[in-house]
Amino acid sequence: MMMKSIDLKALDAEDTLNSLKKEFYQPDGVIYLDGNSLGMMPRIAAQRVQEVTRQQWGHDLITSWNKHQWIDLPQKVGDRIGGLIGAAPGQTVCCDSISVNLFKVLASALRLRPGKTKIVSTEDNFPTDLYMVQGLEALLGESQCHLKLVNEAELAQAIDEQTVAVLVTEVNFRTGRRLDIEELCAAAHNAGALCIVDLAHSTGVLPVALDNWQVDFAVGCTYKYLNGGPGAPAFVYAAKRHQHAMQQPLYGWMGHSNGFTFSPQYQPADSIQQMLVGTPAIIAMSAVDAALDVYDKTSISAIRQKSMKMTEVFLKLLALSAPCRELRCISPQAAEERGSQLSFEFDHAWGVCQALIKSDIIADFRAPCYLRFGFSPLYNSFQQLGEVVSELEQIMHEKRYLKPEFQTRHKVT
């Protein structure tokens, strides 16, 4: 489709990332704008999973811990992820979930700022981030840990001398708004507080510079833009300067300075290894490791350029379509101010999302009334955007979202 004044075919032709699309398995006829929820499957990840399962587990069995360096996988994958988020080696490990990793860094932050009690975050941060603070609050008592919620614009001024840390997600999961982490980090440090960043919607698609920004701790996800597979292990970053003093409370044998002595007394590793807890999830982490290979063929800066272009083009296409103007964009208008997504408010957002899915266009819905499109520069093309807007235009025009089958909400969207 040639969308009015925008030559999408030409944009694809000049796209330097276009050749990477073939690295991913593409289901026939499906347009996938949900890579911010679950990334597509890199072909190499499927191959690696099979190899690790059949050859390493099946054939080499327990010897694989040494033979295939399973034991080093959390650090190896961690450092590879570190390379995408501006973290020098030795500060990132792959393990557990974002939620569990947040618990580790929140508790660590509390110990690094004795006497302080406040964790500052935003009302519309991703819920699990807030829940983990609430869990610590319940465990330690409000006199030891207390969550203060403000809106994004008030964040910097809410950091005071009682603040342990500011806890922010760089890209808001609903609106796609991108926060200025460097600025928040400076504000936190000025007040003697720490800065903890959730990179769930940043890693692999935005130019993150943890070391340069002086971020203290960060967590992130590998199953969105990194394409590591459903429920793949997350990662955690702790700046080198905190690794000696930090003490995360999930004392597991993998975080012990010398776990295979099986000593009954915990002795934390004096390094990022301390963030490890239980036995690493080898099969799942191998998929992440393989998925990262795709990143060796490009750069975050090229990905970000294409991502901004895609969101700009998508908005332009929508602006050209009268029926689509009913969808109110809640993402920032300037590409620099948003992540790789666009979200729209509409009373019938759920129905629209279902109608799109019925036409093999996968976007997602977020309660109560948001339609969310994620753009993955590694496998999405500009021509796909034209097809999506064309279909969306028809759905909006025909009010196809009002069909009875779309009246009930399913469990997960």
Add this chain to the structure above:
Amino acid sequence: MMMKSIDLKALDAEDTLNSLKKEFYQPDGVIYLDGNSLGMMPRIAAQRVQEVTRQQWGHDLITSWNKHQWIDLPQKVGDRIGGLIGAAPGQTVCCDSISVNLFKVLASALRLRPGKTKIVSTEDNFPTDLYMVQGLEALLGESQCHLKLVNEAELAQAIDEQTVAVLVTEVNFRTGRRLDIEELCAAAHNAGALCIVDLAHSTGVLPVALDNWQVDFAVGCTYKYLNGGPGAPAFVYAAKRHQHAMQQPLYGWMGHSNGFTFSPQYQPADSIQQMLVGTPAIIAMSAVDAALDVYDKTSISAIRQKSMKMTEVFLKLLALSAPCRELRCISPQAAEERGSQLSFEFDHAWGVCQALIKSDIIADFRAPCYLRFGFSPLYNSFQQLGEVVSELEQIMHEKRYLKPEFQTRHKVT
């Protein structure tokens, strides 16, 4: 090999589990007595991993959360594991690692017994179990949580009115000694304490009866006798009677009573679901699910019978070999009193283990000087035991463990 007076071939011929061996991938020429560290690969697990990766992730993408019921997998797999450990449905979920799950149940126990502070455990419990208590102790302060270590024989009498819970592993990872959980549970309850059991070396090989024994909380592993794959997610059990009052502090969105409303306020699920934290590890958990299919073809009681017979036969074979008498068995002499393993103390245990591995016989070494053999009735045969003892006899006779190449210890055994 026909080992003196024991007809191993006949034992295999009359073994009703013998036919299950073909369900597992068997590397050529390898005898694997390390299923208590990492179980062998069920062929169906490899197939399922491939299907979940290529078809469900690759092809169906995000829709698989509903289409393939990914969202229910932790409960589904949990209930299937529950069936093997005497737990009625709705009390077991598959998630995270044993270590992280221990943190949840330890913190839950503390809240269920306000004013009490002591966790009683054994000096030689698996280290990570003790570490998790030490982590809570460091987080909450010793006045709130305190670890009391005794030896196994003193456990029952160490439980007093200040005791929150007794924390025990049913089968000791070094000695293989099996504790009487029902008795300990009664002792704990008599003193107003709870009973927390680690089933790492029990699940899938011993007749566990959590509900009948009135156990309060349990955790366990799926990569040992359950053959779920390296670093596969663990499980956690919480007795129904505690599910309303319990409050585990790792407040994650998957443990929320209605996580997909994305409410900023945590509201714990009033069920075992509360034990969930982050996004479930779908690929890894699917391998566990498939591995459990093998259990549908037999019973824990048949497995236990064969397991006891195997350890008895192994000891008899060793007793018939003069050079092997140098290996001092540290496991209980009565089969009923041990799990599915036998451990031997010997100064050169590490060298013996390496010499065995060189002959394609995989056992394991545990510091400082233990040689450990695990028996997996699902895939080990009696004739294999003869071959192992025969090789062991030669190693001991030739002192092959003293070869220079075995003088340095490698990282993981």
